[in-house]
Amino acid sequence: MIEIKNLTVAIEDKQILNGLNLTVNDGEVAAIMGPNGSGKSTLSYVIAGKEDYEVTDGEILLDGVNILEMSPDERAASGVFLAFQYPLEIPGVGTMTFLKATLNAQRRARGEGELSTPDFIRKVNAAAEKLEINKEMLKRALNVGFSGGEKKRMEILQMALLEPKFCVLDETDSGLDIDALRIVSGGVNALRAQGRSFLVITHYQRLLDYIVPDVVHVMSQGRIVKSGDKDLAKALEASGYAEYRTGEAA
């Protein structure tokens, strides 16, 4: 379970999150929707531990432990996973090398033994097949020359391999065509489990047709301003964010 309490965050003296409160229960898929500039991506980076942000107040508890004091790799080992809106290309680092290094680093951090190479390869191949990732992609440098859809599938592949407790999907639908959206959503849905929760950040309701959320939160001006069930997303799609933008202007 993740509990975000009174999270207040600034970047270069500009306050982005204003005492945000949010709880995502175990096994729950929570969606966050909101207009541009409402602080959605900031929230995802702060959860993951990016350095550029100054947390001036509040806490983020993962199963009761405040993760704000942890480095990004420690948070990852505790089970936090961020699927990036724009996954980075890393020239010279082979995809398999990268996957093995990350998987083993997390296992080491948790005091587990490293995977043997055959076990690792079996695991990757099985997960890759489900996401329609071909072996040629796995032989290339990470994300280098991948299409937008391939990069997002690679993010989900990593999520599947690392088996996190809490997954943040930052606009995973951006840049995806319908087929890619179906594959990526299928990958996420396959990972839904009792001990795993998701925070799905999106601008559009479309993604939520594929990844059906348990809860929908609306974010504006750096805080959650409304919560509801999946029908809230549909209502937003019809009415837009105008109602919440008025709040911003106030």
Added chain:
Amino acid sequence: MADVTPLRTAAETGLSKLFEATKMKYPTGVSIAREEAFRYFEAVGLPTRRVEAFKYTDLRSAFRDAAHPAEMPSAETAKAASAEAKGFAGIEAVRLTFVNGHFIAEESDLGRIPAGVNVTPLTQALAEGNALLDRLTPVRQASENAIYQLNTAFLADGALIAVEAGAKVEMPLHLRFVGTGSEAYSTATRVLVTLGEGAEAFVLESHEGPDGIAYQPNDAVDVVVGDDATFRHARLNAEGREAVALSTLSVKLGAKSAVETVNVVVGGVLSRHQVYLNFAGADGNAIVNGAAMLNGRQLADTTFLADHAGTGGVSRELFKTVVDGEATGVFQGKIIVQQAAQQTDGKMMSACLILSDEGQMMNKPELEIFADDVACGHGATCGALDDDLLFYLMQRGLPKPEAESLLVQAFLGAAIESVSHEGAREALIGTIEAWLKARG
């Protein structure tokens, strides 16, 4: 105008004394113009920053004194030193071993020289007036240089390697240079490799020596690549921490010949590797790469010159430098395209990753083009590790040092990918990994 007596440093005076005292002892031969070479050196002296070609590498201050040329080591010393040599040790190869700049037949595989290859120790070649000696100094510009002239003046040993026309030699030939001793010394070696028409050979070169003494190796490799021949070459500078290591690779390319060379630098407090390419024939193809990993107060200089005389020459240069501590990387590269060398295609890139506040990189790329139908370009970059990439890797669970190492390895690895021999490529990657591990 009155005669001017230039001020000479202790090292310069010392070199003059050493030359006079030792020149009679060296093997002699018509092709080694020692006296001429030394007079050239005496006229120019040790280069300072005021000499454009040494703008960033001041040899005058690097050479505080002139170390005595190393004597031929005893058989036991040579045996012990070569037993400890680590460079490319895991690769099956025919080894030619030099200890303190002297060829050691007992520690070399003279009995296993592949068919189509002839190896002659330089001393023997000089004594018998080997006709191949006429092919030394295949690139004119190399001899307009104090380092190469000093090598000629003090040349003590080396080898001639002749690969017959059509011979495709699969077994790597490993030139293994090992230093040993507890007092500073100097060495000067020259290896000449000639490849006949259509021949292929792969030459490994490793250089290592003791830490803690400021020994002064000066090694030169001259290569004449025949028409349609292929010369592959991987060089490792793992010299001792205090070594002042100078080296020159001069290559003359025949028509439709191919050259691949990479130089990996981890050793030496100061090193300068000079590469001279002369595209003599048409349609020559060269890949010249380098990877340097520097820390402490190391300075590593790569100076490159490609002279395109033949038409249609293609060259690709990629030099990667990682600078940590207070180290300095230097890259000077120049592509000359002569008027007749139409359709030349040359691309030169130097990229540096600076890991510390005090590290620095000097880049000086130059193009000198006299032909009108050419494609030539150069680029130089300097930067720190990308914070976004680091964050991405850390988000996936890699601790910061591991994430940094992965990125540094990827950065340097690009310069090594061209090494087609898998064992050599892996050995060089191992060198990078060891350096990163030591960095912690």
